[in-house]
Amino acid sequence: MSKQLREGYTTGSSATAAAMAAIRVLFNGSISQEIEIPLPVKGTLNIPVERVLKDGNQVRGVVIKDGGDDPDATHGHKIHALVKIENADSLRIEVDGGKGIGRVTLPGLPVPVGEAAINPVPRKQIIAGALKELSEIAPDFNGRLKIIIEVPQGEAIAKETMNSRLGILGGISILGTQGIVRPYSHASWKASIAQSLNVARAAGLDEIVFTTGRRSEQLYLAHFPETPQISMVQAADFFKFSMQQAKLKGMRTVRWAIFIGKLVKHAMGFPYTHAKDWAIDFNLLADWCAELGMAEDLIKKNRAAITARHVYEMVPEDSRTAFIRMLVRKAHGNARAFSGNSEVAVEYFLFDFDGQMVYYPDHQKKSSSS
Template identity: 40%
Template sequence: MSRAPSLREGFTTGSAATAAAVAALRFLLRGERAAEVVVMPPPRAEIQTPLRIPVAACASGPAPDVRDCPACAAILPGSAAHACVIKDGGDDPDATHKAEIRATAILLSGTEAPGDAVLLEASPLPLFLAGGPGIGRVTLPGLPVPVGQPAVNPAPRAQLCAALRDALVSASLPSGVAGLLIVLSVPEGRAIAAHTFNPRLGIVDGISILGTQGTVRPFSHAAWQASIAQGVAVAEATACPGLGMSTGRRSERLLMARYPDWPARAFVQVADFAAFSLQHAGRSSLPLLVWGCFFGKAVKLAQGHASTHARDAVLDMARLADLATACGVAHDGTLRSCVTAAHALELLLAAGAPGRRVVAAVAREAAAAAARFAGRSVRVHIFADDGSELASA
């Protein structure tokens, strides 16, 4: 029997930015045009295996897209170089897959933050970071980066600092150098960000530089859960009137229509992570928790499944059939033999008022299960494929 091929890991935007910065610094100090660089994952990553990252280009001077940035004003000849790394998401590509991640390294003659740069590390050599075109800027509280700063998360910042320190250990700096500035940029960053949750989180003008582990593991649950936690934090920090959790894009759009006065940042797509998202939301100070989904996910939640993924949660059709009988639905066992929730719903709706009572009962049971996960009340909305609301509780 042949073995299934293993899925290929990629590397994060944080690793891409770090590799580009190291390559740019080496070119600036040594004239070394590296084909690849080896960087370590962020210092707190679980696995500390060196990452070999290809470098697409190195050249002198600042990257073309950052020459007008405030932090790059009055660059002296010979004091800057840039490099580019192509982000590789492996077999789990996301919106940033194949994006150009650029870094410009600039030697500074002073120790003051140039332009809008932020200080990453004060010694032994001050290291500064600035976000160029395509790098998002944080505008709302609740994120791990202060408002007004470039959207480069703490783990990639630590990864960048550690890599630059290592690169500087064996380097001979020109006399008069008092600091180092790294300017990150992503030429297509603004367009890419439109396909991410950044606009909803108050991150404007580009993508975020992310990655707590340095690598991208295919179909990473941890990455999605981190996104859920971040969404809850932003909704809480910006005093949203509630949190609307949904299992996908369609159910989210329908939930948004149900709560039209809520801002977009009040809604978080939680996929199949029922227990995780509800527990996380339950610990927040948000005054109202709302869950929106279609019938199949609602039945799984009602039956107490922590995950509503088909792999983890099997629909108990016998239990649904018993509920139908209790609600007065006359059936000859067809509900028990249904393979899908969609077929069961079709039969229930065809039964008229008694079938509607079953759907309402599922909503109540789902709300009760959600409340157990959250530790407090949760309102559940069940939607039909045509966009109508079947029941709420």
């Protein structure tokens, strides 16, 4: 029986709990080991409080982010909320970012340029948590409650994310549309793809380079170093979704930097290319090789192959180009179909396992440095 993966909570939920714990101490001195926070959609969640520190008229709450069994750059790091009271004629709650919270420098994100990278949903969640706490312990409070979210290690953590490419500088973003982290959810990756396309479009770009991971991205940039960083998007296994988003965002040209395994899956029309969900049909791949006139003994070996790389390496040198072109032609048709047969131009750049670019469009010139 497979182990059930443990859920966690988002940076937005962590910040909400830290703020609520600080408010509780600020108004009645009560320190809680656990805080019940409101979730963005519905329901509540209990989150442990690491510590609360009072300094005059301000209080700092600290929560350790727990991403559950989902790999996350912020997992195990401390999320702070510094809360202080300022004079005002009526109740006002302001949320801002301090140390370790990035600032938005490019348009296209849900947060305006110049503001702290605290997305709208977690911002509303933090305010809702503050209002919930005030309604229980200080219902008559009138004044400005200032909440400053900080992550001491935020600038270092941000280097493990795509924030700088999105124009978020100086730290991490506070994220979370559901408040709960569900392990290996596709939602966050899809949101990242869509957001990256928004940023590129807002910068006036209508050409995008989808990569299947960091290595294919680095190899593409080695050959085309003039490529704008914000046009590089790690689409991973999301073939159909990425093409749909490219059409939706008005992209004119889509390029895929890819290895043979993913190219074969694109050619087979898999909407999502992860191995555990979509396995290569080696009989079909062998049939395609037969259509290219390859020898019968090779076709038989292709049917028994276990990886696309194995098939690729068995293809004779004098048939390699035709083999790759066949796959690209089929992949191109599927890409166009996923984008609604739009006018989006699709190009493929194939890298081998030594990092050499073995296929690129005829019209495309490689960098002389490659």
